[in-house]
Amino acid sequence: MSPEEKQSVVNCRQLVKRFGDLCAVNGISFNVPKGICFGILGPNGAGKTTTLRMLLGQSPRSGGALEVFGEDIDSARKRIRQRTGIVPQADNLDPDFTVAENLSMYGSYFRLDHQTVQKRIPELLSMVELLARADDRIGTLSGGMKRRLTLARALINDPDLLVLDEPTTGLDPQARHMIWSLVHKLKRDGRTILLTTHYMEEAERLCDELIIVDSGRLIAQGSPNALIAEHCESDVLEIRGLTHELDQKGLAQNFRWELSGDSAYLYSDDSHALLEYAASHNEATALHRKTGLEDVFLRLTGRGLRG
């Protein structure tokens, strides 16, 4: 193991998870250095949650080696969990308790002492802007509030590693921005963050480094910018709502192109050429933009991330 890998918070090699015949995670390896926000980007069913569950010892792995905080998850699960906070994909706040009680209850599972927990509760609640709701029942909270409370709950043990499974899926844009700014703050505090998402915008904004997974396989790895530079041209023209077959031969001569759903994507480093093409084919809605992770995914898999 290289010294760099020793510094890493999570280090896994050739992780495999089988459910009967289905291979949900198929030989994924990655390394999460301390203090960064690391993303696992992939469509639904790619194996993101399964990967996280193995990392946290919530699900036994079918193969591969795995270390968290430099320790083996099988022998040091308790120590690892003590230093980790988890925001699961589906909210599982305790409906029998109030907002504040949810936090104190959770602290008791870590066997934190009562005073520490009682001191942290108002701090955490004010951080996620739920102090005014401290005595309300969970059922009265909106989806965004529940997510924020789940985030606060994951911080009750002051974790060094924070794991977020699709933290903003199903939230409205405002609630999503609030989660994003919280994640930024937590990273500034020096915590290592591991998150999964199927929103490229989220991955591009938050992640210093990420892996892209599809059908249980790792298909690309790097920083968002490096991935885009490595796999894509600088610009893309997205033509939506195709009403007729594009002149595929003509296209192929000038640009690299992909088809996904009812959209065509034309790639080039020459934005003028793309804009000229758009001007001369004004029958469909054309959108010119810089390339992003969506285009990387499309290039590597031949289909859109949401599809």
Next chain:
Amino acid sequence: MKRYRPPRLRLEALAVWRRNALVWRRLMAASLLLHFGEPLLYLLGIGYGLGRFVGEIDGMAYFTFLASGFIAWSAMNVASMESMWSVYTRMVPQQTYEAILATPAEVDDIVMGELLWCGTKSLVSGSAILAVAALLGAVHDWTALLAIPVIFLTGLCFAAPGLIVTAYARAYEYFNFYMTLFMTPMFILCGVFYPISTLPGPMQTVVQFLPLTHAVAIIRPLVVGAPVENFWLHLGALVLFGTICAWVAAILVRRRLIQ
């Protein structure tokens, strides 16, 4: 292998126990009303009403006979309900265990915490009936206080098979099978309403294999102040049944929660 080892009791189990206790405390008034009110009605209605015709059974008033049987039955019933309906609610719709398993607590802590909690609920309900029976003059000796730990044990003993059923359950309806095939026969056959000596010969042997028989056989004499015959045999039967079921429950709940 780890998956098959017996469950371990750790301090985290108390956190799970405490969670349930705190929820219960909030609904305590309603819960106690149920625990006191229901047996009071049964005892008054059946015990006094039927007692007038029955007179004495096994050298005690029918009212006393029935009250002591009800204590054991209630311990079984409360622990079974809690370990099936309530545990399923926490396991499936509420995903409480999923949340707990993201902390240093383990499946064993959930299993042990829930068992202890079911035993505690049995303790409360069984003791409530004991208190009602004492107020109505059906308790004859201070040895009745010794019935309290036996009530707790009976609760543990029936919580464990309840957890086994829950580990398999895919819906609340699954519990009806267990209720009909196991609990109702015990309610009727194991000496709650009449002495098992009145059952036909072969049935008397069969009921020796049902745990409620042994709970009744210890609790009843303690309530009346009579010596407990074959105490160690009955206690051993309860402990053995409870231990085996708890072990199997731990294996099955691990399998259900850790995939």
